[in-house]
Amino acid sequence: MSRFLAGLAAARRAGRPYGIASVCSAHPTVLRAALRRAAKGEGPVLIEATCNQVNQFGGYTGMAPADFIAFVEAIAAEEGVARDKIIFGGDHLGPNPWRREQASVALEKAAGMVEAYVAAGFTKIHLDASMGCAGEPAALDDRTVAERAAALCAVAEETARRGNLPAPVYILGTEVPVPGGADHALATVEPTAPDAAREAIAVHRAAFGKAGLSDAFTRVIAFVVQPGVEFGSDNVVAYDPPRAAALSALLDEEPALVFEAHSTDYQAEEALAALVGDGFPILKVGPGLTFAYREALYALDLVASDIVPGYGDRPLARAMEALMVDVPGSWSGYYHGDETALRIQRHFSYSDRIRYYWTRPEAEAAVAALLSALSGVRIPETVLHQYLPTMVPREADRAEDILIAAVDRVLAIYDGAAANRP
Structure with missing residues (x-):
């Protein structure tokens, strides 16, 4: 190769x-x-x-x-x-x-x-x-x-x-x-x-x-x-x-x-x-791929909040906010502004410093809880359209596949750009 x-x-x-x-x-x-x-x-x-x-x-x-x-x-x-x-x-x-x-x-x-x-x-x-x-x-x-x-x-x-x-x-x-x-x-x-x-x-x-x-x-x-x-x-x-x-x-x-x-x-x-x-x-x-992953995760967090009884109100996003505030080393030197600006950047920045936290036990537990809550749950097409409007209906049946599909959409752009392969 x-x-x-x-x-x-x-x-x-x-x-x-x-x-x-x-x-x-x-x-x-x-x-x-x-x-x-x-x-x-x-x-x-x-x-x-x-x-x-x-x-x-x-x-x-x-x-x-x-x-x-x-x-x-x-x-x-x-x-x-x-x-x-x-x-x-x-x-x-x-x-x-x-x-x-x-x-x-x-x-x-x-x-x-x-x-x-x-x-x-x-x-x-x-x-x-x-x-x-x-x-x-x-x-x-x-x-x-x-x-x-x-x-x-x-x-x-x-x-x-x-x-x-x-x-x-x-x-x-x-x-x-x-x-x-x-x-x-x-x-x-x-x-x-x-x-x-x-x-x-x-x-x-x-x-x-x-x-x-x-x-x-x-x-x-x-x-x-x-x-x-x-x-x-x-x-x-x-x-x-x-x-x-x-x-x-x-x-x-x-x-x-x-x-x-x-x-x-x-x-x-x-x-x-x-x-x-x-x-x-x-x-x-790199960050563009984990940004797409986070974007889909947060959408699924909203989906589960709306359709899974007892899941709670965006517990994944809340867990990530608590984790990043408690352990600020991976973002504090990169984001600037007042408390509102810092909170927005912690979660939604293109720099995607949140990617350094996904392997921490607290984050892994929150993601596992989300995937468990959606396991076997059929997401209504209308709800999927609300939170993941670019996702083709039935493109992915499981939450895990939705996450992969979100990343793949970015990779597809690169493949399209590099298309003249030998």
Whole structure:
């Protein structure tokens, strides 16, 4: 399946561009939706884990890289998806989780993380050493970033060689939107300047060559740049092709490369299709998927409140509010305003910081109570239309299937945008 990714640049040159959604989530319902869609299609599914989410110490999911792959494979087996249809990617692999430590310590841990990812079977590796560590500037110069990325690449190459594993393909570059979305309203986002992207590519190529990694550099398939897309707490900056035209034209100088677009959540299908056509065929999406999951969950909470005697008045939403107020660490630095504004953002923000709470015992218990209340209950078509008006009647018979269908509607937009598959 690495051939699928390696063919992106050639397809663009041939005038037949195709793309792929990069599903960046560890949520089981999101993963099941992506895998169920893959079971019905011909192309691969790309599932990515991030450095903070999954690492050799467990990350915030509690999963090491091998655990994450086993977790996904178990769902894939239930959905009838062959292992060779799944591409596993590691995102932002570098010192970010340990950036408050000295660089030598953080980079040693980053090397251990890269080794764990490659040894577990991840074949798409995004190396990101852009962030400063303790005592360093917040943003590092291109040469330092490239040299650190090359050192991490050497670890990946040796791990693959030693384990007789497929040689990874690499994503490089660091100019990305704020992870998880911006924390304020945005009117526009400036695309990466072509000269800056050109310099980043040249510096990385030189650093890899100096480190004896020229062969590995031939497997660099994309650089991360900013095409001018972003989402804040309550607004989305749509892709504007003319503003990114000069950046896109840079790919004519680098025929073996494409660009990877981060934070494409909430873009319309037309915008996503334009990104693919303009040389940004790897489309990262994460919060947009869990946003759709939460949206459907809250709708079902209202459904159950209306039609299930004794269920109560929106107990799921109330439980999530109590949990987030009691444990504010995952949202308090990102949302702003008075108490009403904060409450709205906690539940309905495009940044979807609520996604960090679904695996907590209180949230799992509230979701289980909702699904139990609706188990075996026929939701009247008129009630479904009231709270889930975009859901086709009888599209899903069970609450669990309604949740998957809600996520799948987002995934379908990405598939439509990436449609010209080889």
